[in-house]
Amino acid sequence: DYALYHSKERKRGSTTLFSQEHEDAIRAERAVESALQSADLAAEMEMHYQPILDTTTDRITTVEALARWTSPKLGRVPPDRFIAVAERCGMIHSVTLLLLRKALADAARLPAEIGLSFNLSSHDLASPETVLAILAAVRQSGLDPRRITLELTETALMRDFEGAQQAITLLRALGIAIALDDFGTGYSSLNYVHRLPLDRIKIDRGFMADVETDLGRRVVSTILDLCQNLGLDGIAEGIETREQLNAVRRHGCRYVQGYLIGRPRPMTELLESLATPTQPIAV
Ligand code: C2E
Ligand code: MG
Ligand code: MG
Ligand code: MG
Numbered sequence: 087d088y089a090l091y092h093s094k095e096r097k098r099g100s101t102t103l104f105s106q107e108h109e110d111a112i113r114a115e116r117a118v119e120s121a122l123q124s125a126d127l128a129a130e131m132e133m134h135y136q137p138i139l140d141t142t143t144d145r146i147t148t149v150e151a152l153a154r155w156t157s158p159k160l161g162r163v164p165p166d167r168f169i170a171v172a173e174r175c176g177m178i179h180s181v182t183l184l185l186l187r188k189a190l191a192d193a194a195r196l197p198a199e200i201g202l203s204f205n206l207s208s209h210d211l212a213s214p215e216t217v218l219a220i221l222a223a224v225r226q227s228g229l230d231p232r233r234i235t236l237e238l239t240e241t242a243l244m245r246d247f248e249g250a251q252q253a254i255t256l257l258r259a260l261g262i263a264i265a266l267d268d269f270g271t272g273y274s275s276l277n278y279v280h281r282l283p284l285d286r287i288k289i290d291r292g293f294m295a296d297v298e299t300d301l302g303r304r305v306v307s308t309i310l311d312l313c314q315n316l317g318l319d320g321i322a323e324g325i326e327t328r329e330q331l332n333a334v335r336r337h338g339c340r341y342v343q344g345y346l347i348g349r350p351r352p353m354t355e356l357l358e359s360l361a362t363p364t365q366p367i368a369v
Contacts (some may be wrong), residue, residue, distance in 0.1 A: 118171045121157045127181065131155050133189050134350035138203070138321060138343045141335055144366045148201040148235060150343065151189040152350045169207055178209045179216050183223060190227035192353040193234075197360070203235040203265065208242035211253045221260065231261035237288065238264060240272030251282060258283055265321070270309060280316055287313050291324020291344070297333045307337040314338065331367075 135149040153165040172181045186204055193202040210216045224231055236257060243250045243266075254264050265286035269275060270293060279287070289309050296302025306322070313320035322334040325344030334342060347367055348359065 115171065117160060118163060118168060119175050121159045122168060122171055122177060125157060127184050130157060131185060131188065132352065133185065133192060135353055135356045136343060136350040137348040138341055139347045139367060140340060141342055142340055146200055146360065147341065148203050149196065149356060150203040153185050173207055173209050178207050179213060182207055182210050182216060183219055186220060186223050190223060190229055193229055195353055195357060201233040201235060203237055205237045205267065206242065208239055208245055211238065211242050211250045212246045217253045217256065235263040235265050235286065237267040239267050240275060243278060243282065247278065254283055284318055286319040286321055288321045288323050294322065294324045294330050297330050303333060306334060310337050310339055
């Protein structure tokens, strides 16, 4: 039976293809790992900054630092990928501190009314050495800790809830704000969001894709109600269109971030854009 034979061939073919893909993925991962281990991190890593807008004043309140790595061997490697590899190969502590020091140095160039938001890896809070080194780096930078926000993901909290709780309490006692990043993408957000001393919630950009549909709007508006009830600032991530901006604003979202407001870029370019008068975004 030709058809049966053919489909068996196809199946076998796709199995081969699958394991080939798997092998390729492992090889790519090893390539990132070895490039990372031999990298001159200080020279190859750079931070870009994306603005967060207060829609009630049309002013930038904060910039989020986003890591950019250009490896001489591999070219540009996205942060999601190299952070995950650094976590697995035990380099995350030094990578986090290197990136944080760069961000703090750049932040000295910002006007005093603009804050810095920095992403932590889920491993960072679980390591007391890392938390102490973060505090030391902040102190050394001379930047007012009240201008700093640290962004955490749910994975960080699930790894060691009590440890995270203690670290957050310590950081907040020094004036550092804590944001829960990518809210709504984890497994049990509602289980602990009220049990942690948080300052802000960043609503994952995945929700913005549907914010113009009735159901999507209701989901976003429910999350914003939750923020309000808990006394937390809600920040809508991934705002790309004016329609999305209007939709979240109608539901009382004060802070927004996304390509519509500005793309991540080097500090010098960001400062230039702040100095260049533009049309108000949130009118
Ligand atoms: P994140 O913290 O949720 O950062 C937001 C991501 O969404 C960034 O991707 C940003 O460039 C992208 N983005 C912002 N606005 C828009 C938009 O309107 N549309 C779309 N499609 N995307 C938008 P990026 O820079 O590739 O970073 C990805 C993730 O890597 C970050 O997600 C964060 O979890 C991690 N990451 C980045 N920098 C660092 C870092 O310095 N340390 C650690 N531990 N993680 C970092
Ligand atoms: Mg973030
Ligand atoms: Mg996010
Ligand atoms: Mg993310």
